[in-house]
Amino acid sequence: MKLLKEFKEFAIKGNMMDMAIGVIIGASFNKVVDVIVKQIMLPPLSLLTDGVNFQNKKIILKEAILSQTGEVLSEEVAIGYGAFGEAILDFLVIGFTIFLVVKFLNRLREKSHDVMDKTVATPKDIELLTKLTDLMEEQNKLLKK
Numbered sequence: 001m002k003l004l005k006e007f008k009e010f011a012i013k014g015n016m017m018d019m020a021i022g023v024i025i026g027a028s029f030n031k032v033v034d035v036i037v038k039q040i041m042l043p044p045l046s047l048l049t050d051g052v053n054f055q056n057k058k059i060i061l062k063e064a065i066l067s068q069t070g071e072v073l074s075e076e077v078a079i080g081y082g083a084f085g086e087a088i089l090d091f092l093v094i095g096f097t098i099f100l101v102v103k104f105l106n107r108l109r110e111k112s113h114d115v116m117d118k119t120v121a122t123p124k125d126i127e128l129l130t131k132l133t134d135l136m137e138e139q140n141k142l143l144k145k
Contacts, residue, residue: 057082
């Protein structure tokens with residue numbers, strides 16, 4: 001029962017909803033990055049390399065064996081390094097994008113925690129801690145006299 005209660009608290013606090021939204025946005029973002037890499041970045045790269053399609057690049061370890069009628073008796077065994085290169089490019093695009101988003105969010109967080117900056121609303125907890133610090137400094141000055 002304790003586990004069920006903890007799960008209910010977790011779900012109600014919004015952590016589960018935040019995580020679900022993150023997974024959904026992540027899946028959609030993955031599709032966008034996939035299109036950017038395959039449809040925008042790889043064609044010019046292919047053009048520069050004389051029309052080489054990187055997705056089909058592979059090292060063949062064992063050729064496919066065909067029968068007299070053209071039926072496949074044994075599948076080809078190959079290492080698809082072109083697909084690996086595409087995955088690396090996807091990773092770099094996603095990693096760089098996430099880096100930029102986190103950098104932007106950190107800048108906003110720092111700005112919101114600066115109590116002297118009046119252009120951004122300071123969170124209540126930071127505001128209260130600042131007032132508490134000011135009161136303690138004032139009290140220390142009075143005690144020193």
